[in-house]
Amino acid sequence: MWATDHHHDRYGIMLPVGAGVAVACLVWIVTVLVGAGYIAGMTWMPWVLPMALGVATAVVLPLVLGRRRGKHDVAALTDILRRS
Template sequence: MELLFVTVIAAGIGLLVRMVVPGRNEYGLLLIPAVAAAVTAAVWVALVWLGLTFDGGWIWAISLVLGGAAALAFAVLLPRRREKHDERMLQSLLSGKTA
């Protein structure tokens, strides 16, 4: 049950990151929250396998911080990468070469 709670909290953090970081018109509404939730859930499960208990504070802190960091990284890097790709695609289409 705690896995569900931490995943929902992480999705909320991801939504907050999406609203705060500029460039949010370059990707969909749920991409950044989904990244945060997926990374947090994966980290949570890995930490449970490593022996941390769900009622400890460290598993919550580590999982949510890493999920938030992944969301922030995606929110910052994705618009830059997409802008460069779109520019290359535009130049390719204007030159008559399709790749």
């Protein structure tokens, strides 16, 4: 995925992975604390839901953050160039 993402220089290579893992861990903790793993018919939830949300976070975060960071970098560079 890193080689196909042409904007990875804006947010780094580990941010999407780290955010996906953090979201997956938090969702797993919440589903286990709620007790979804012990309810009949819902034992899949603490395993599948964190994986799905972690992957979704790792895909969506670069799309949102890359655009914002790119606009911010261009604005900051323009401001620096105008001052000189």
